[in-house]
Amino acid sequence: GAVVSQHPSWVICKSGTSVKIECRSLDFQATTMFWYRQFPKQSLMLMATSNEGSKATYEQGVEKDKFLINHASLTLSTLTVTSAHPEDSSFYICSAYRPENTEAFFGQGTRLTVV
């Protein structure tokens, strides 16, 4: 079964609204989670690293005020896309890394469409 659960799996929203995406590790504690974005026919691009109890670190070119990340517990990280625009439409995937077996587990992904 899934070890990382992401919700919602798809969402359609109007321009200017905010969308929150949740990522939960189900059977292990994840002090670090990663958020990726994937545009059609492109690779997964790391957006930010979510650190439990501290501020997220963002990759170059990713606006921290637009993509708000909260990692309030060892099993939950949230990504909020604020004031969404059509160009934010993409496939967002979270990942949690379990160091003891060096495997990354992915959420099911969220397909965001901004109209």
Next chain:
Amino acid sequence: RKEVEQDPGPFNVPEGATVAFNCTYSNSASQSFFWYRQDCRKEPKLLMSVYSSGNEDGRFTAQLNRASQYISLLIRDSKLSDSATYLCVVTPPDYKLSFGAGTTVTVRA
């Protein structure tokens, strides 16, 4: 230069054929290497880890060449169900996984 580069393909092969492709990485300090499989509109799923000595899992064989900084994946006796995009994943010391853009494989009947 991208951290991880893959031949995007597509590799269009008949059932039963062998297909192989590589992935190069730029960070020589990278510690772990994986092949993930991603089906259309789905999340990536681990196919296999890549060990220094090379490893095999059924019809799939992965190799690591640290000197030349590349990993490879070979699929023998291709099945229709092998059609997917294969992502090369490299783990540098900070654990920020670096993904290749993926190699698309299409197996035809």
